[in-house]
Amino acid sequence: MGKVKTAVYICVFILVWAQLVLPLIPGYAQNIKLxxxxxxxxxxxxxxxxxxxxxxxxxxxxxxxxxxxxxxxxxxxxxxxxxxxxxxxxxxxxxxxxxxxxxxxxxxxxxxxxxxxxxxxxxxxxxxxxxxxxxxxxxxxxxxxxxxxxxxxxxxxxxxxxxxxxxxxxxxxxxxxxxxxxxxxxxxxxxxxxxxxxxxxxxxxxxxxxxxxxxxxxxxxxxxxxxxxxxxxxxxxxxxxxxxxxxxxxxxxxxxxxxxxxxxxxxxxxxxxxxxxxxxxxxxxxxxxxAPYYYSYGKLFGSILGYIDWASANWFLAPIYPALIVFSIWRWLPRGKPKEMGPTAVYLKRGKTFLTERLEWYKENKQYGYALKLLYRRMKRHLVRRFKLKEYSVDAAVRVLSDVVTAMRRTQLKRFLEEWEAIERGEKPIYMNSETFLNHFFVMKKIMEAVMVEKRG
Structure with missing residues (x-):
């Protein structure tokens, strides 16, 4: 889940439950009397x-x-x-x-x-x-x-x-x-x-x-x-x-x-x-x-109702307000992740695999860090098979790729691989925007293209 959606969900959760929890606190609901x-x-x-x-x-x-x-x-x-x-x-x-x-x-x-x-x-x-x-x-x-x-x-x-x-x-x-x-x-x-x-x-x-x-x-x-x-x-x-x-x-x-x-x-x-x-x-x-020196329950509840009342009473927004609410909920509710399954005849016909389904889900929900993590795991498996590595490590990958990916320096290769490895292990935050994801994606693509060219040669 991206940072923006996480923040939105937390705010909505607090605002919704505050109306139910705050009145239970002794004396809090009475503060408006002051x-x-x-x-x-x-x-x-x-x-x-x-x-x-x-x-x-x-x-x-x-x-x-x-x-x-x-x-x-x-x-x-x-x-x-x-x-x-x-x-x-x-x-x-x-x-x-x-x-x-x-x-x-x-x-x-x-x-x-x-x-x-x-x-x-x-x-x-x-x-x-x-x-x-x-x-x-x-x-x-x-x-x-x-x-x-x-x-x-x-x-x-x-x-x-x-x-x-x-x-x-x-x-x-x-x-x-x-x-x-x-x-x-x-x-x-x-x-x-x-x-x-x-x-x-x-x-x-x-x-x-x-x-x-x-x-x-x-x-x-x-x-x-x-x-x-x-x-x-x-x-x-x-x-x-x-x-x-x-x-x-x-x-x-x-x-x-x-x-x-x-x-x-x-x-x-x-x-x-x-x-x-x-x-x-x-x-x-x-x-x-x-407003008192504290933020009373009545003031908090009234502030939320103020926006709702204004939108529902506005002659322009009132007819479309329900549709906006439904669309907002539909837009921000998390979609369920696709279940892992073997490629059926339909998927084979469409040329679609579980990997592409997962990537599309990550892209749609703007969870680019998870998409990068998925692509890196796939690249690791390919490198192990292609170069017959007994065990994958960043140093081993740099050693075999330095002769293949001539467009990148050895230190540059190592820096990207170490960063991807840290993301894959959970040692580095996976939250990133689309621009950062695309930069990593194109570097990964360049490496894989060089490996494929070397294989055909």
């Missing part, structure tokens, strides 16, 4: 409490461990992406945009992660200006003045007519950032006054003060259409909420101020619950959360 913003993390930095509250309000809350491409099968669902820290596949972004365009709801909350990549790819796919996160701490005032600042400010300026702020008087933030490039009609909540601490020194420097810092943006695509030449142009039917602080949704901050009411209102609005919405499914994207 991830920031995980639905199953009961510590202060998890979202376990949010999951419980949403379930209590009648929602079916599920995690997504694989690829956002799977959303093509869940139209009308509400998706929550909190503090993404890994990059999104551009093809996933296209699927996400298509999901929103068809009526899906989406909440993206980030501060210092990769949220800008998500919003940029998503909004550009929708044809809208992309809101961006500053990725620097936003400090708010304690008293409304500019003398005292805090990393946990309270937001009290809302678009009170919007449903997501129903019964909400204040939202408590925790180390937030701010949004920019948000059109005025999409700005829903702001912190004022505030400043962006670009150099992170905790002090307000010149040009860092913001009269009003947007922290919540809302997009109702259905109401954002416009007319061109009498034709109505629509961005889609979905809804998007962008929040510049994911911490307000974790276990520590959820019960502070009116954060819980705000979170429930967002999901209600995105899912159109109060407007006759039919889907109560809320999907939390855990595939793009920050």
């Amino acid at each position: 991830q920031d913003f995980s639905l199953y993390n009961t510590a202060w930095n998890g979202c376990f409490m949010l999951r419980i509250e949403l379930t209590r309000n009648g929602y079916d809350v599920r995690p997504l461990l694989s690829s956002l491409s799977i959303l093509s099968r869940a139209e009308g669902t509400t998706v929550v992406i909190l503090a993404p820290s890994s990059f999104i596949n551009p093809l996933e972004a296209i699927q996400l945009a298509d999901f929103v365009r068809k009526g899906g709801g989406l909440l993206i909350a980030d501060d210092f992660g990769t949220g800008n990549i998500f919003t940029m790819l998503l909004f550009y796919s929708l044809g809208l200006p992309s809101p961006q996160f500053w990725n620097a701490p936003l400090l708010g005032s304690y008293t409304g003045g500019v003398s005292t600042w805090t990393y946990t400010p309270a937001v009290t300026e809302f678009n009170t007519s919007h449903p997501i702020f129903k019964d909400v008087r204040q939202i408590i933030l925790n180390w937030p950032t701010a949004l920019w490039n948000v059109p005025p009609e999409n700005q829903a909540a702001a912190l004022s006054p505030a400043f962006i601490d670009m150099n992170r020194n905790g002090q307000m420097d010149p040009l860092e003060l913001l009269p009003s810092a947007t922290v919540v943006a809302v997009y109702d695509l259905e109401s954002m259409g416009f007319e061109v030449g009498g034709q109505n142009v629509s961005y889609g039917k979905g809804r998007i909420v962008v929040v510049s602080d994911p911490s307000i949704f974790n276990n520590d901050m959820l019960l502070r101020g009116d954060n819980l009411r705000f979170a429930i209102n967002i999901i209600d609005w995105l899912s159109r619950r109060n407007e006759g919405g039919e889907s109560n499914l809320v999907v939390f994207d855990e595939a793009h959360l920050a």
Whole structure:
């Protein structure tokens, strides 16, 4: 078996059996609970409490461990992406945009992660200006003045007519950032006054003060259409909420101020619950959360499923994906070696022997070292018969061949024979590529041709 196939088989074996063995290790399957913003993390930095509250309000809350491409099968669902820290596949972004365009709801909350990549790819796919996160701490005032600042400010300026702020008087933030490039009609909540601490020194420097810092943006695509030449142009039917602080949704901050009411209102609005919405499914994207210092079972399993989901949900690959899997398995599965048998009448007619069958099998499976080993054994037997050697040895072979193979020097002959002998005895690795095999094959062919010419002479 060649090196490449051996490596492939080992990787496949590990990946397949890891899914079955790892959950049996005490505590390993529970490691996902330690991830920031995980639905199953009961510590202060998890979202376990949010999951419980949403379930209590009648929602079916599920995690997504694989690829956002799977959303093509869940139209009308509400998706929550909190503090993404890994990059999104551009093809996933296209699927996400298509999901929103068809009526899906989406909440993206980030501060210092990769949220800008998500919003940029998503909004550009929708044809809208992309809101961006500053990725620097936003400090708010304690008293409304500019003398005292805090990393946990309270937001009290809302678009009170919007449903997501129903019964909400204040939202408590925790180390937030701010949004920019948000059109005025999409700005829903702001912190004022505030400043962006670009150099992170905790002090307000010149040009860092913001009269009003947007922290919540809302997009109702259905109401954002416009007319061109009498034709109505629509961005889609979905809804998007962008929040510049994911911490307000974790276990520590959820019960502070009116954060819980705000979170429930967002999901209600995105899912159109109060407007006759039919889907109560809320999907939390855990595939793009920050990876822990270990590689958890959920992360490993989700990574594998991500490729499968992406390929099976892709409109181009989905029809041919099963055929690709079958072909890959057929291509890489080892073929059985031909059984040793005497040449039948059919084989004699075809001029085919067991030796040629074995050589063809080695060639087809790229096991060139074994093919060279087989040819060398055949050459040894021929030399013993031709020169009537009592016992084969490299020195004896060099002695009789040096007068026959005049095109090669004695030292060159000995070097090749010693190398072949080492391969034949298993003292040297037999793995080689086709080019190396052909070099050895042509040298062996030159020796045998010289022997045959000498015999006829």
